[in-house]
Amino acid sequence: MPSPAFSRLGSNQEPFEFHATFAHLEEGLSILHKSVDALRDATGRRFGDRPLMLFETALAEIGGNVLTHGRPPGTKRPIEFDLRCDDGTVVALLSDSGPPAHAHLSNQMPSHTSEAGRGIAMARRLLDELGYERDGEVNRWRLVKKL
Amino acid sequence: MALEVLTRQTDNGVSVIAPTGRLDVAGAPALKDAISEVVKDGPPRVVIDMGGVSFVDSTGLGSVISALKQIRGGQGELRLAAPNQQVRVVLELTTLDRVFPYYATVEDALTGF
Numbered sequence: 057m058p059s060p061a062f063s064r065l066g067s068n069q070e071p072f073e074f075h076a077t078f079a080h081l082e083e084g085l086s087i088l089h090k091s092v093d094a095l096r097d098a099t100g101r102r103f104g105d106r107p108l109m110l111f112e113t114a115l116a117e118i119g120g121n122v123l124t125h126g127r128p129p130g131t132k133r134p135i136e137f138d139l140r141c142d143d144g145t146v147v148a149l150l151s152d153s154g155p156p157a158h159a160h161l162s163n164q165m166p167s168h169t170s171e172a173g174r175g176i177a178m179a180r181r182l183l184d185e186l187g188y189e190r191d192g193e194v195n196r197w198r199l200v201k202k203l
Numbered sequence: 204m205a206l207e208v209l210t211r212q213t214d215n216g217v218s219v220i221a222p223t224g225r226l227d228v229a230g231a232p233a234l235k236d237a238i239s240e241v242v243k244d245g246p247p248r249v250v251i252d253m254g255g256v257s258f259v260d261s262t263g264l265g266s267v268i269s270a271l272k273q274i275r276g277g278q279g280e281l282r283l284a285a286p287n288q289q290v291r292v293v294l295e296l297t298t299l300d301r302v303f304p305y306y307a308t309v310e311d312a313l314t315g316f
Contacts, residue, residue: 082205082229089225089258109289116260120228168302169272171265178261178296 072098074139081123084135088119091139099141099203108146111201114182115148117175118197126152126195133194141203148199156190206230208237217248217316219309223255226263234263238270247279250312253305254285259293271303284312 074091078084092112095101101108122135131153138149165177179199180186187198206224213219218241222234234251241247251267253259267283274281283305286294294300306312 085225085227085229104288106292109292112258113260113289113293116227116258120260120262124228165297168299169268171268171272172262174261174264174297178293181296 071140071142074137076137077134078123078137079127079134081120084119084123084137085116088115088137091137095139095141095146101203105203107201107203110182111146111148111199111203114179114186114199114201117179117182118148118150118186118199121157121175122150122152122154122195122197125157126154128154145200145202148197150197150199151191152195153193154195157188157195158190161188206233208233210237210241213313215316217250217313219250219252219313221252221255225258225260226253226256226266227258227260228262231262231266234266235269238266238273242273242277242279246277247274248316249274249279249281250284250309250316251281252284252309253287253290254309256287256290259290261293261297264293264297264299267303268299280316282306282312282316284309 072095074094076087078087089112092108092115096103096105096108126135133153136151140147160176163173163176166173183199183201185200189196206222206226208220208222210218210220220237220241224230226234241249271281283303285308286305294303
């Protein structure tokens with residue numbers, strides 16, 4: 057079961073926080089987009105705000121990868137997702153139980169005819185920082201963008 | 204929102220495929236299925252009406268590339284119409300705007316097609 061929760065702490069100067077766990081593709085993607093909608097509302101940004109749209113695009117790329125590859129058969133641990141925005145910088149954390157992802161981090165943009173393999177290259181270009189670490193059996197992703 | 208895909212035929216035989224929702228890793232298979240149906244019937248001229256697509260990711264984009272390859276492989280032609288700002292940004296970021304001619308409206312895409 058998903059457990060989304062967010063706090064809007066009263067004014068745009070205070071941190072925005074959102075937390076959720078999820079296990080299924082469509083459910084997870086919907087929660088990721090809803091978290092950005094909630095951030096947009098909390099910060100008073102208009103629909104189509106470019107920095108937030110670029111961040112949402114990167115979040116969907118990494119989130120889609122995590123949801124697709126991060127729960128091998130038999131995995132009980134759900135995907136963990138945290139979103140925080142403070143002082144104009146948004147940070148998303150995602151963790152999953154998939155295989156190590158080091159080999160994909162430096163993926164370059166493939167040729168025009170390739171149907172796959174653009175996600176991480178896109179996210180790197182869209183964000184100010186894309187962090188990754190392997191923590192035991194867990195992948196931890198950190199996405200940072202100044203809005 | 205799951206992707207819904209409607210296909211219609213214009214009077215001069217152009218297939219207009221209209222996905223609605225997010226064209227992403229969850230929605231891409233529905234567009235691929237619709238393209239496969241159109242390609243079965245001979246050299247296709249296809250407009251993908253992106254006006255109802257709220258968001259695209261790299262997998263959704265991959266389904267459009269797959270469509271282009273299938274359609275050109277069948278001696279057909281593909282045009283994209285009415286992409287929103289986010290779709291245009293993704294096309295430009297990936298430089299696929301050089302591959303896909305896109306038009307502001309479906310009517311523009313159908314003109315002279």
